[in-house]
Amino acid sequence: MAAAGDGGHGVPPAVAVLMAAAVLLAAASTMVAGQEEHDDDPGSSSPCARRPVVFAFGDSNTDTGGVAAGLGYYFPLPEGRAFFRRSTGRLCDGRLVIDYLCESLNMSYLSPYLEALGSDFTGGANFAISGSSTLPRTVAFALHVQVQQFLHFKQRSLDLVARGGSAPVDADGFRNALYLIDIGQNDLSAAFGSRAPYDDIVHQRIPAVISEIKDAIMNLYYNGAKNFWVHGTGPLGCLPQKLAAPRADDGDLDDNGCLKTLNDGAYEFNTQLCAVCDEMRAQLRGATIVYTDVLLIKYDLIANHTAYGFEEPLMACCGYGGPPYNYNANVSCLAPGFRVCEDGAKFVSWDGVHYTDAANAVVAAKMLSGQFSTPNLPFHYFCK
Numbered sequence: 001m002a003a004a005g006d007g008g009h010g011v012p013p014a015v016a017v018l019m020a021a022a023v024l025l026a027a028a029s030t031m032v033a034g035q036e037e038h039d040d041d042p043g044s045s046s047p048c049a050r051r052p053v054v055f056a057f058g059d060s061n062t063d064t065g066g067v068a069a070g071l072g073y074y075f076p077l078p079e080g081r082a083f084f085r086r087s088t089g090r091l092c093d094g095r096l097v098i099d100y101l102c103e104s105l106n107m108s109y110l111s112p113y114l115e116a117l118g119s120d121f122t123g124g125a126n127f128a129i130s131g132s133s134t135l136p137r138t139v140a141f142a143l144h145v146q147v148q149q150f151l152h153f154k155q156r157s158l159d160l161v162a163r164g165g166s167a168p169v170d171a172d173g174f175r176n177a178l179y180l181i182d183i184g185q186n187d188l189s190a191a192f193g194s195r196a197p198y199d200d201i202v203h204q205r206i207p208a209v210i211s212e213i214k215d216a217i218m219n220l221y222y223n224g225a226k227n228f229w230v231h232g233t234g235p236l237g238c239l240p241q242k243l244a245a246p247r248a249d250d251g252d253l254d255d256n257g258c259l260k261t262l263n264d265g266a267y268e269f270n271t272q273l274c275a276v277c278d279e280m281r282a283q284l285r286g287a288t289i290v291y292t293d294v295l296l297i298k299y300d301l302i303a304n305h306t307a308y309g310f311e312e313p314l315m316a317c318c319g320y321g322g323p324p325y326n327y328n329a330n331v332s333c334l335a336p337g338f339r340v341c342e343d344g345a346k347f348v349s350w351d352g353v354h355y356t357d358a359a360n361a362v363v364a365a366k367m368l369s370g371q372f373s374t375p376n377l378p379f380h381y382f383c384k
């Protein structure tokens with residue numbers, strides 16, 4: 001392990017907790033430093049016939065700077081070191097899956113809804129906030145609150161236009177936009193952390209979370225949204241953060257070294273989410289709801305990591321403690337004393353919870369293949 005980066009930085013305990021709780025995701029970067037915004041070159045190079053507009057909801061897996069703007073947190077280097085080469089508020093050494101998805105449309109990265117400066121909402125807005133869950137539903141920034149923020153944003157935009165002004169997204173833009181939801185990892189993590197019996201988690205906690213996601217989709221639908229892109233949750237039991245927790249023995253480990261019980265829980269979550277998506281697809285006239293199985297994608301990446309060019313599937317690049325997991329809840333990435341690996345591109349996990357830029361590239365590419373989606377539509381289906 002290389003020397004600590006900005007280890008002297010006093011990270012407030014709240015951030016450490018947030019990072020420990022937050023659910024998140026994390027390639028070889030070819031772009032030069034500072035080139036964050038893509039050229040928006042409508043027509044010529046985009047696969048879209050109309051300008052793509054994306055509204056995203058979720059947690060740290062999708063947060064492109066929301067918690068930094070909303071709560072004033074600062075995530076210094078080495079966050080962002082592999083791609084942006086500066087602090088962007090992402091909990092990753094580079095791009096998140098959402099960033100790669102936006103790249104695939106040749107559109108700019110999504111601006112966080114709460115970012116007051118330098119934001120460009122013509123391509124939509126990102127309501128995802130690190131640490132968010134679906135429950136409890138009325139706290140900042142639960143999924144329900146994110147949807148309320150969106151409704152405020154939409155109402156205000158239409159109001160401005162009605163009064164002769166202009167807004168970054170017009171009525172057509174809202175109608176044709178893609179509404180992306182990736183949430184539940186923090187709910188699932190909290191449920192298992194509470195040591196609730198497994199059956200309660202599967203039969204009570206998970207259905208309550210899925211019901212919140214359903215409610216969010218219905219709410220957006222009845223407010224004019226028709227194109228949805230829903231992510232299942234990832235293999236919770238393969239996160240260094242979970243693997244590093246003390247255990248009596250290795251009886252719960254599977255062939256790939258992941259925790260079976262947690263992955264079974266994630267599988268149950270996805271099965272229920274997929275079923276609710278099927279149900280809504282049949283029920284909501286004119287809606288297109290694409291569900292993507294993130295667990296299959298990520299578990300394949302971990303199981304077959306060498307085929308994807310990774311050396312460390314279960315060890316955090318940024319953390320503390322060394323092999324096998326390099327994760328210590330008291331010294332998470334950015335906490336005083338943390339250490340960071342030389343080459344994050346060899347690691348699936350950036351900080352024990354979130355994936356690296358390199359891993360997110362693989363996850364996004366698999367997602368874009370459509371192979372893991374129901375129905376099997378390309379990501380740009382909504383802007384064709």
Ligand SMILES: *[C@@H]1O[C@H](CO)[C@@H](O)[C@H](O)[C@H]1NC(C)=O
Pocket residue numbers: 045046047104105106
């Ligand atoms: C995005 O733009 C690049 C460069 O202009 C182009 O090569 C690529 O085909 C475009 N992507 C799609 C999916 O159209």
Ligand SMILES: *[C@@H]1O[C@H](CO)[C@@H](O)[C@H](O)[C@H]1NC(C)=O
Pocket residue numbers: 296299300301303304
């Ligand atoms: C690993 O790759 C092999 C060959 O492509 C595939 O059959 C297998 O399902 C993959 N493993 C997982 C866990 O996805």
Ligand SMILES: *[C@@H]1O[C@H](CO)[C@@H](O)[C@H](O)[C@H]1NC(C)=O
Pocket residue numbers: 328329330
């Ligand atoms: C974290 O700190 C607490 C309190 O000092 C200690 O009891 C615990 O063992 C530490 N955990 C690890 C993983 O070192």
